[in-house]
Amino acid sequence: MKTKPANSLIESPASISASQRRQFIKQGVALFGGSLLAGAGFPSIVMAQSTQLETTKAKLGFIALSDAAPLFVAEEKGFFKKHGMTDVEVAKQSSWGTTRDNLVLGSAKGGIDGAHILTPMPYLLTTGAVTANNIPVPMVILARLNLDGQGISVSNEYMDLKIGTGSADFKKGLERKKATGKALNAAMTFPGGTHDLWIRYWMAAGGINPNSDLSTIVVPPPQMVANMKVGNMDAFCVGEPWNLQLIHQKIGYSALTTGELWANHPEKALGMRADYVEANPNASKALLKAIMEAQMFCDDPANKEEVARICSSRKWINAPVGDIIERMQGHFDYGTGKVVENSPHVMKYWKNHTSYPFQSHDLWFITENQRWGYLPSKLDAQALIKKVNREDIWRAAAKELGVAASDIPKSTSRGIEKFFDGKVFDPANPKKYLDSLAIKAMKG
Incomplete structure (x- = not known):
């Protein structure tokens, strides 16, 4: 049964403020025309149909890694609750295999609805490449969680x-x-x-x-x-x-x-079961907005120490804060006498368009999975990306959050990517990239 959120907008007309009434009327005119606004209670019904959360619940998995910090922070700092998602459980997974298995189950069967996840995994699950009997489990990517690190x-x-x-x-x-x-x-x-x-x-x-x-x-x-x-x-x-x-x-x-292999490379993602997003579009967007706010918090230099302390707790990573804070702040001791201060390859959570899930990056991950034989070479990658990558939801969430225009990419492609060994990936020609690689294990 879907739960009505505590802040449900289905209210009596008397409880609605003047500003709310104006907003309801504005939406009603846009959706139905002025002739349908005669009923005193009708504007509140219009609003409820368009924005009410379908559920306040979600169960999200994570692995003990500092790139899961946006999930930790969203819970610890109350961002999930701020956006009406009052019953979010962020559950530790023992391995990525366990994450996969619990996504296959879904929360209705004791698993999870979504997760802090390796970016290629939603594609591997959607195609059935990594599931028992190769049964597809449709997934979507709502955001990228971090770059580098x-x-x-x-x-x-x-x-x-x-x-x-x-x-x-x-x-x-x-x-x-x-x-x-x-x-x-x-x-x-x-x-x-x-x-x-x-x-x-x-x-x-x-x-x-x-x-x-x-x-x-x-x-x-x-x-x-x-x-x-x-x-x-x-x-x-x-x-x-x-x-x-x-x-x-x-x-x-x-x-x-x-980051020395590929500067500002994409890494983890917020992945959700497609059926959860389809059944709960508003709740999914609310989850995303909470994560996006947490990403902004994590990337603020003034918050790094607090984020490291949050990550270190037993509930989350369960590791000494000293093992977390240095690289989070950009201090890289390589253990050989080499030390880099203010490394450009420090993990990013928000800046440099981190959160936006570029489709061109997903294409690289699919291409590399084809390179090593995890996915077939004869695959309609673009069609698959359009199913899995929901950058449209990200853009809608960004608009509602009031994200600055400079933080919203104008294209679904970040363009040509260059790697440390001189190789170049052009999203317009992934085959040329594949052909340039000497070592690979492709399959039909």
Whole structure:
């Protein structure tokens, strides 16, 4: 049963203010014409039909990562409630696989309605590429949650090489270790997810084939450091705070932050089950507005310490604030003697059009998933993007929030993107980009 919000606009005419009456009449004229406004109570009914929240409930999943901060802040600072979503549960998930499984279930069956999610996952779910029996679970993307801020770290076993942005030295280290007969592993968090694509891109650019030169394994983000400590991997790609925690525990070091691969790259998204959005369009927009306000809060330098403290709590990431605050403020200690202050690759939550879900970025993620065989090469990517990417809802929410025109992109494409190895992705010609890549594992 859908719940009527506490601030329902279905009221008696006597309880409506003069300004509300003027707004009701204005909407009524626009929708039906003046002849239908004769009934004294009619304007309030018009308003209720157009803007009333269908539900105040939503269950959102998250993984213990600092790029989930907008969800934490939206709850802690009351933004969900501010927009009428008084019954939002933000529930910790143990892995991206668990997030997938709970999205498949949906909240009606004990799962979740949406999540802080790896940007490619809504596409992998919608196509059924990562579900049991390949059964599609239609999803939508309402917003991007952050740009940059992930990292690729390597074990102290390779400290003598001081591996950096290029992976050629990592290749030398792997060849050295392979000669001893030991297993070689690179860890990421979900097949076809952002971390998988970053570490594959990085390795392939240096001549390492991630499908044959070593094993690419799946490890949940909060378990990365412990697994490297016991020697289960040579390198991993994950979000913060786990790269910095690795350094603080003297287990490994940062080769690079992913913004060095692709400056201002998209990362996580706010993904929702399509049936939730279809049944609850106003509630979905209310959730989005709360998240957008939280993103603005997170990106304000004056709030960084508070955001780090919120993230560190047991309820959310459950990690020392010292493992979170430094990189959140742009202080990057790579663990090798290299230290960068005010890094341009600090995680962004709002500025640089972070929140807007560019369709061109979704096309890159689909193209990379085709590159590695997670999605078929014969796929109507544009049609799929139009189903999943709901930038139209984002624009409507931005208008209602009064977002500055300069913070609202004029196009659904951010244009041509350039990568650290000189490769170029033109959204108008993804095939040319694919053809330029030497290492890939495409399927029909």
